[in-house]
Amino acid sequence: MTDAPSLFLGQSFDGEPQRLLLNRANRHGIVAGATGTGKTVTLQIMAQGFADAGVPVFCADVKGDLSGISQAGGTEKFAERAAKMGFELHGKAAPTVFWDLYGQKGHPIRATVSDVGPLLLAQMLQLNEVQEGVLTIAFHVADKEGLLL
Incomplete structure (x- = not known):
């Protein structure tokens, strides 16, 4: 020791x-x-x-x-x-310090939808599994094509 x-x-x-x-x-x-x-x-x-x-x-x-x-x-x-x-x-x-994308219950942060990502966005929108899967695919396609969400 x-x-x-x-x-x-x-x-x-x-x-x-x-x-x-x-x-x-x-x-x-x-x-x-x-x-x-x-x-x-x-x-x-x-x-x-x-x-x-x-x-x-x-x-x-x-x-x-x-x-x-x-x-x-x-x-x-x-x-x-x-x-x-x-x-x-x-x-x-x-x-x-809690950072808050909404700026209501913590330190406000600025981020694009692309910065937030599909997992956090799905949590924020309270999506079900299927909806989260579709959102993840949309992010994947946007990343692959070089598109900003």
């Missing part, structure tokens, strides 16, 4: 703490897994850890799963689980 600055990510199946050394963290990463395996919690831990270490964090969160990081608190369940992992849970709110 090294004394280098690191982020606590969780623990392995055998109870060993898993840490990410800050000097080994690069600009890209992936957190993948099946539903219910802890991806959102892992991302929240990472975002909070990086922010606490003074690293600016930007999360593109279309579904809003990570928005809870902006609120102080926690639950007894989280505190209990954290204690079992040897992790101290502070329950403080992270400094958060």
Whole structure:
């Protein structure tokens, strides 16, 4: 174990703490897994850890799963689980700025339809699966033909 600055990510199946050394963290990463395996919690831990270490964090969160990081608190369940992992849970709110394409509930941003992309646009328009598929095809054709939407 090294004394280098690191982020606590969780623990392995055998109870060993898993840490990410800050000097080994690069600009890209992936957190993948099946539903219910802890991806959102892992991302929240990472975002909070990086922010606490003074690293600016930007999360593109279309579904809003990570928005809870902006609120102080926690639950007894989280505190209990954290204690079992040897992790101290502070329950403080992270400094958060929400960017809002509509400019109504957050920091307004300017973007073209092409910039928004089919996934976010489908979420904004509350499209069903079929409609989202058609929209994705339209974006693909526009990209292929060099057209701006």
